[in-house]
């Protein structure tokens with residue numbers, strides 16, 4: 061589903077964020093990306109949905125080289141990738157329902173499909189009863205559920221999340237992780253950058269660890285800190 065070959069990212073100021081990173085993620089996998097602050101996790105996530113381009117190396121998404129993708133092809137990639145951030149990024153003046161529907165309107169879904177699909181994803185994240193609320197009326201955990209519903213509403217192949225539990229308390233974080241696990245079990249490939257050590261350890265998923273821009277370990281059923 062995702063392949064990186066020799067990916068290096070140097071930002072315009074000369075900051076080296078990633079050094080010669082290579083890995084493959086198969087369809088249906090759940091992968092954590094961990095590492096200390098500044099290790100390059102967010103940069104790696106941004107490269108996946110072409111928010112940033114690598115300085116060197118190649119990135120493939122479903123067999124297509126996205127580093128060579130033309131600007132007009134980017135919407136096609138973004139349709140196949142759902143994205144979730146630490147700070148939710150909901151539209152404050154829209155209701156929960158409208159926030160999710162908007163993501164479908166952007167890809168020109170029919171009104172009929174929107175009316176069917178939005179209630180379905182709201183139900184999946186357990187927020188049917190909050191459809192008419194505005195983001196400011198929701199808890200952090202609820203806002204992140206809305207963000208998750210929005211990210212999966214167009215049925216993406218891959219969901220990428222950058223510190224999705226960064227602003228949440230431990231119990232709420234666990235709920236969100238469990239929801240990510242459910243989404244993965246329905247067939248979506250998950251790539252999650254996380255600082256939440258205990259959660260990462262308890263999930264027993266593949267863990268890719270970055271340190272100072274280098275990939276230092278990649279283990280199935282890995283731990284946040286690799287002891288070996």
Ligand SMILES: Nc1ncnc2c1ncn2[C@@H]1O[C@H](COP(=O)(O)OP(=O)(O)OP(=O)(O)O)[C@@H](O)[C@H]1O
Nearest residue numbers: 071073075076077096097098099100101102103104
């Ligand atoms: N737009 C940018 N311009 C210049 N340097 C950047 C930019 N974005 C990130 N960096 C630098 O690249 C390195 C990696 O940053 P990145 O945000 O990917 O790390 P991170 O592992 O996600 O960190 P954190 O856990 O603190 O969010 C850091 O040294 C950072 O200062």
